[in-house]
Amino acid sequence: MRNLLNIFKPKDQTEIFNSIKIGLASPEMVRSWSYGEVKKPETINYRTFRPERDGLFCAKIFGPVKDYECLCGKYKRLKHRGVVCEKCGVEVTQSKVRRERMGHLELASPVAHIWFLKSLPSRIGLLLDMTLREIERVLYFEAYLVVDPGMTTLKKGQLLSEEEYIEALEEFGNDFDALMGAEAIRSVLKDVKLEDLINSIHQDMGATASQIKLKRLSKRLKLAESLLQSGNRPEWMVLQVLPVLPPDLRPLVPLDGGRFATSDLNDLYRRVINRNNRLRRLLELNAPEIIVRNEKRMLQKSVDALLDNGRMGRAITGSNKRPLKSLADMIKGKQGRFRQNLLGKRVDYSGRSVIVVGPTLKLHQCGIPKKMALELFKPFVFSKLIYQGEAATIKAAKRLAEAQGPEIWDILDDVIREHPVLLNRAPTLHRLGIQAFEPVLIEGKAIQLHPLVCKAFNADFDGDQMAVHVPLSIEAQLESRALMMSSNNILSPANGEPIIVPSQDVVLGLYYMTRERINDLGEGHIFTDVTEVQRAYDVVGSSRVYSPTANLS
Known part of the structure; x- marks a missing residue:
């Protein structure tokens, strides 16, 4: 009988943990979080108000819209819990899973993560010993990066302009490999052997006397050791798979008059999906290199805006000319997720x-x-x-x-x-x-x-x-x-000195009350008890203040 009643309780998947740490996510890890790939930029069907399949609100990926009911209505109620509908592909479960289940987006071309690119100092730049400007030139298709110099006189990590690249091709042919965009950065990061890099930095630190160089080398060393210790790989700073936030954390709310209010994230995701699909189509059609490059640059910019809008210059704005709120904006600041919801929860009483x-x-x-x-x-x-x-x-x-x-x-x-x-x-x-x-x-x-x-x-x-x-x-x-x-708590625990001391109005009042008034009523008088003081006070009237130096014998 007890087991029969347990069917009404939701499955408890609570994990007990003592701490959390934030690290880089590998492409495999992002795919393991996901319940399906988001392939279309559509959100809901505005005629039926149902989520579009493979879209940003897809019920097959993110879970049912209604509790214990699949999208087509074939399976309803608790008795079908856990069943996956063969017609619409939706699992029959609680709708609250739409707050937890993530999707993913397979990027047609790798994209650098803006947090590791634009932070001060740039983590990618620090690891590759390049300036931020040099990395931006490669990422936004202004310069080539030598990935494999082969037997040529070129050096690995060297930057080549368009003219220099053509000259190198004429001189060396296909003996070297130089790329543009995030593919180039990822390829160089993938070749970084952290143990060898740490040993090399130690040798450089012993050989240099310049304080400026030592400071930069110590920062590089700290980053390389941290990556090695935490088990993170440098190439994970370049995204191949983009996680898609659960739909109930970026809701679409119907308003009066058939209109909808939507989270800014949906617009930013839609922009990324559109550009990603267009780039994939261009690559399949073997489009000219200049068109493909432009589309890759557009994809990089749209992912930058999704992660941290406004970090790379002018922010993407909505219909009301207001900058769209990106993932970084949801996390940081006083109104962000950490300070507003995790550190500062509302409590009863x-x-x-x-x-x-x-x-x-x-x-x-x-x-x-x-x-x-x-x-x-x-x-x-x-x-x-x-x-x-x-x-x-x-x-x-x-x-x-x-x-x-x-x-x-x-x-x-x-x-x-x-x-x-x-x-x-x-x-x-x-x-x-x-x-x-x-x-x-x-x-x-x-x-x-x-x-x-x-x-x-x-x-x-x-x-x-x-x-x-x-x-x-x-x-x-x-x-x-x-x-x-x-x-x-009168004494301060920091230094043992009194923390409750008269100040401001209190000091002013004490001064006023104890101020000497020469030849004023009561000055120097001696009263035998409080009754005499009260009697003298009543005679003069409450509008006059007695001199404070009157004595009480």
Whole structure:
């Protein structure tokens, strides 16, 4: 019976791992990731709204559009799970696989990866001991690169202009081999023997005294040793197979009026596929060399734009004159995949708001807006409502909380009493970037912060935002109170000096209060107790400030 129920659970293919590393992918590895080759630039059929076969959204390659239903409709529902339809070729499985399954594109001509070409310093240039300009001349068909000098006087890796190449042909005939484009770069990279290169660099470093040469040689040595140690081959920096991102990561969304909104990546992929298909057709037709060269250059530029638009000069723009967002743009920066989605995930029981000063707060307190606190402490409020008999079920408690009656605020006040919350201000550069406070309910929408803890957070009140997190378990609350409370973090862990010190308005106020006022009321007077001070204050009136140097015997 237990096994019968397991058929409703999806197959768990979770791999347990301790770390990840980023490296070069070989053509074989890219093909192993792929579920099929994308051959056509089409996305969907605009009449039937179904994915085109072998296109950028092909259901055969990337998986079904609907859960447990093939494209033609022959196989439907869970009982056919895992079946591949013989008519449309689509596997019957969950549609979420369209977020995971990759395709690939077999390039008609090799293409250099722009990240390894245009990075500073150029990794390809460093390995081949060539300048970036020289490599660009070869890649964009402005110069020939000698791949095999044979028995001639030419040198391997030497650049030849069109005229020099013709002269060399007349002089040496076919005794040497010189190529253009990414094929030439790949051929030279393939011949690089990393062990021999490392030994050669060590010898050169011992023979030279120039600091500039030594610096470049040390960079070459570091790159060669890293490639050897990681098991990556230099020729993998030139692409032969291009991976195609899963379609749900570059969606096509229907809008009103029969129009579609699409990811920029689809336009960039379409451009690559069109040029690749055109180049393959030209090669099959044995087209003139000048036409083939031009198409190869166009293919290189379109792949450059797909990987990192704008890196090679003018960016490719869309219909609205806006630069298209490439794969590099999706990864890098604050809004990129790493910082936005992997490092900065959204979590439950957390909130975020602008901070304002709370001069009436104690050092260990922070002001939390009422509505935010109600949302953060909702489960505790529900529990309290049921415990007190105000509600019989969670549903009833939810209704009461949404109504936000007076009794809800009383219960919330009771719930948050002595339940610390964590305040975090990004970037959290040291441990005092996250501290615990006792929440105080306030009106409005901004979080109130004690002015003396600003230095630890490196915060100011010009529009800074802070995040609130609720420690749920008793252990977490105890740790927050014992280790993270702001009143327990008065000294900086970096140097042991006080980090909570009077500053700005506080210093100004202290100065104003303790300023000497010669011959002012109360100056030099002696009072026997606080009652006398109060009586004198009442006589003068609240509009006058007593001299601070009045003595109390």
